[in-house]
Amino acid sequence: MTVSQGSWGAEALWLQLRELLPGLSVEVVERCSSTNTTLLERARVDVRPEADHSDVLVQRSVESKAFGRRAADIQPCLLVAEHQSGGRGRLGRGWSSAPGASLTFSLSLPISRADWSGLSLAVGLALADALDPLAEGAPPRIGLKWPNDLWLMDGPARGRKLGGVLIETVSAGRVRLAVIGIGLNVLPIGNVEASTGFACLQELDAAATAQQTLHRIALPLVQALRRFEAEGFDGFRAGYARRDLLAGHPVRTTQPGVEDGIARGVDAHGALQLQTGAGVVAIHSGEVSVRLAPDADAA
Template identity: 60%
Template sequence: MREGPLSATGVIAWDVESLWERLWAVLPGISVEVIARCDSTNTVLVERARASSGWPDQPVTAPGALADAADAATPTPPLGRRAVDTQPCLLVAEDQMQGRGRHGRPWQSARGASLTFSLALPLAPADWSGLSLAVGVALADALDPPAHGAAPRIGLKWPNDLWLLDAPGRGRKLGGVLIETVAVGRLRMAVIGVGLNVAPQALDGLDTGYACLQELDAGLTVPATLHRVALPLARALVRYEREGFAAFAEGFARRDLLRDRPVTTASPAVPQGIALGVTATGALRVRAPDGHVHEIASGEVRVRPQDGAPT
């Protein structure tokens, strides 16, 4: 556990110690690191995972044993991060220089206004389908707790975006998720990257609008946002490993931004249609103009412009 160097423009109080203690109970062996800057937190952790291949002396959290180990583990603070490791790691960058979204698109962020972090851990679910949707549900529920009879303020745009809703089916982009996996011997490491807009900032070239969490809670800071989402995310990943996307399907349906909306897709089979929600494995169902329903497991989907919503 360690905090990175301080920025010349001031100190951000992350309270790493208390966060690490709470995360250890769910992901034993985890380290929490805050660094001043890097190109991409996902890239750093993916490269560490690749470097771990063939390294025989590393401690390993066995697949499927995350929650079981938590009950017996005793926290022992890591005394510095090793360059190669397959233990869970939460890596936060105060300033991410080359953040990435899906398909290599740049993710713009600013120190003190954006939360950018990645969580790497070994996972062994029976089926990897719907992981990005499960992560989205965990983040949205932590930031916008479900309330009986109240419509959600945070919606989920399949497959990996969080939007602040201005009206049903309409809103502006609030954050995104990027998931990468790396084989390390008998393990597969999942690296879950998260970017969240916390405070107002001027960004160029956005075609999805800009939303930030301070529109929901004016007093929210970047460290407070991390403390709000990190533990629910860790718990969600343990649950996902055991139960798969099924455990999150209802939560996603409640926040589904695309459902019943006209959409365009990158699939040649259904370039446009009406989104009908997702399957039990998280694939998007789209009804084509000819009435046939297609399932899209990956790719780009946009709300059609004539619907009046950002794409």
């Protein structure tokens, strides 16, 4: 069900982002199972190559009722759901949200880069920098927990989960789309059972709302994606290091054959560098679940 676009400032978002994302559509719905799933399903179209090497989309989407008319679902789309009934996190985990208390949205767009390594880290950094600009000499309030979580920091290697990033991909002919799902806790939610604890943006900004947060992060996010397209993760590595809450602390992985060790930051491709008794091991996103060891985990 589509809701009032005006209450979310959809037109203002579209005007702000359309030069960086030609063909953009901005849509807000009251409820859906998962914004990532919705955009993935839309993009699975039948693309038929023509003799002149152009692509003809055999299946086309319904035109957006929001701002920006779309010719096809391989064009960029920002889809916001006021409530996700089946939100997903990494490795198929569920994501708890509540109407009005959470910001849940996905952005789909083609990325013209062969190596997407470290994309989730670059996205997390863009969000953290937009929500928590770093003051000279002050520790960050928002830390990044490899590979895709944002935490509100209560102290060194201590904090609670504030949000997460889920990146999925789909191919449509010669085009490869990234579907970037973002969930952020904005207001307090009662009776949340989370092993990582619960944090919300109102702890940083008492006036924070889901709508205001979306407008705060949308442009920095898109700018970061365009920068990633040009530079890859290496251009974000120094910024990530300033917010890396695992660096220098003992961590445990679930990767078979890899012992516990000390996190030593990430490499130019975003792989976690784990110092073990056997040397430094590179841990790649999607292979493991990394948790702070008990003696360093106060969450």
